[in-house]
Amino acid sequence: MTTDKPGAGHNSGDDEQQTTRIGGIAAEALRSFIERIERLHEEKKALEGDLKDVYAQCKSQGFDTKIIKRLIALRRIDPQAREEGAQLLALYAAAIGEQLPLNL
């Protein structure tokens, strides 16, 4: 294990902090990346938990979560693209003789 002037990862590069290199690996840089990634995964997991809770509340109040998800997906599409998509869907359905409800 050597402690020398800055260097990161395998290739040399400038890195202000004093760097401990283990087998050529900039240990502090690697540790800090790993800890940042782990923190982000923790936050993401917490958000997924919150999402699950909100959907559970929706259900408990009698809402249909599938329809809520569908509505949220549609809200992400700009209205004009939604309109064009709906028309094309109706056209494709008619072309193959598929009976689609007016609004689904």
Next chain:
Amino acid sequence: MTTDKPGAGHNSGDDEQQTTRIGGIAAEALRSFIERIERLHEEKKALEGDLKDVYAQCKSQGFDTKIIKRLIALRRIDPQAREEGAQLLALYAAAIGEQLPLNL
């Protein structure tokens, strides 16, 4: 390595073929499972390739693959459930003042 009467995985159990046990592991059984799983993954990968090809052909013939996927998803839902979903979607959209095209 011992070759003895049938035994499976770790726990003893009856297995017709002569079993070679390595560290208590029924080697033939393990190998056959692994090879079956690998074959199934190969077949699945081939199917995914075929799907990709078909969608590429759709595109090359001017079809909108997103709409095709949407139509296929709808065809999986039984017509009555589709109808109910469409009505509920319209109701939810109206409740929050979201303007949805008649059919999308």
Next chain:
Amino acid sequence: MTTDKPGAGHNSGDDEQQTTRIGGIAAEALRSFIERIERLHEEKKALEGDLKDVYAQCKSQGFDTKIIKRLIALRRIDPQAREEGAQLLALYAAAIGEQLPLNL
């Protein structure tokens, strides 16, 4: 559209705010759920962007992101379970004659 005492989703239930009901749907409750879900998705998307940035920085500093992901996955497993998993993996590999590096 009727404005009446609290009711939620489809089924009646108590809900402090004055509720506007559209086709039996508690509009405010639905809107608030949808907005909360959309905010959580936004936050999640931001986190995924941050993760992508960190991995890009890892790469730019010469680290192998696949190995970082593998190390992070292993850090999630408690050391004893890791040890047992490693031994079983070695056993299964030996049983089918698969040559595995000592530590991978």
Next chain:
Amino acid sequence: MTTDKPGAGHNSGDDEQQTTRIGGIAAEALRSFIERIERLHEEKKALEGDLKDVYAQCKSQGFDTKIIKRLIALRRIDPQAREEGAQLLALYAAAIGEQLPLNL
């Protein structure tokens, strides 16, 4: 609905069969694509069912399915890349002081 000389999807293009066009859509071409895609999804679903069965048999014979999946994942990597990955993993683990079993 018009029946005219070959045309595909929206844009004109050569297509041997007589084509029924609905709103400019080549109905037979669309139907045949959709049915091919649906068949491929059916086959894929059947394969996934087979995979599930094989893993259930593994379990019933005392094998650890997580370790089997890990071994199968490793078998997909060419031995030399596996070896290099293992060494780099050991190096990264040592750099951040993470104790990894010899073979996991």
